[in-house]
Amino acid sequence: MKFAVIVFPGSNCDADMYHAISDALGAEAEYVWHHETSLQGFDGILLPGGFSHGDYLRSGAIARFAPIMKAVIEAAKEGKPVLGVCNGFQILLEAGLLPGAMKRNEGLKFICRPAVLTVENEKTMFTAGYEKGQEITIPVAHGEGNYECDDATFNELEKNGQIIFRYQDNINGSRHQIAGIMNEAGNVLGMMPHPERAVEALLGSDDGLALFQSIVRNWRETHVATT
């Protein structure tokens, strides 16, 4: 399985994502610059964290117009796994691949620390390696992670099992402590915490590794014929 790590001007977690995929997970990864227009040959798409275009206007608001985003939307429509972490999540929201929006953190401070998350839905291609209700420790690092959506959207997310991760403590003011959501089709996940920074014990936690392993396992089950 081959992953694309999309790089925007201002991305700063692209190398962490690349390391998580190629060294911790042992899969193939390649950087793809935002000016590219094709994602042919890639099986999974990763939008890493950072400050694309300096977070000007709103985080992700400029990046979503990057030439590569047409290909990201196309890949999402084709059912390929698309994971947006932190700024990647913000870009997915701005691109309309996920519902809702991000506000500045309650308290208006940048938060950078490990956070305990609860796995709300383990029946997805991203979370099959976890158990329902499992508590995992994944670092957060954001200033604009206060997830907001209207009542109708929230009810839909809840009803369809699209809320994937919740913060144990409401660290940033997010509606119902939402830390990560998925699209209805189940192949696009956005999350503010950084699983790529929690893939080996040396980093303080390896709780993020199962997320990447789940994606690969699902891909193998659906794409690799067994005899």
Ligand SMILES: NC(=O)CC[C@H](N)C(=O)O
């Ligand atoms: N680590 C990141 O991706 C930072 C996300 C974003 N630019 C924010 O501060 O909200």
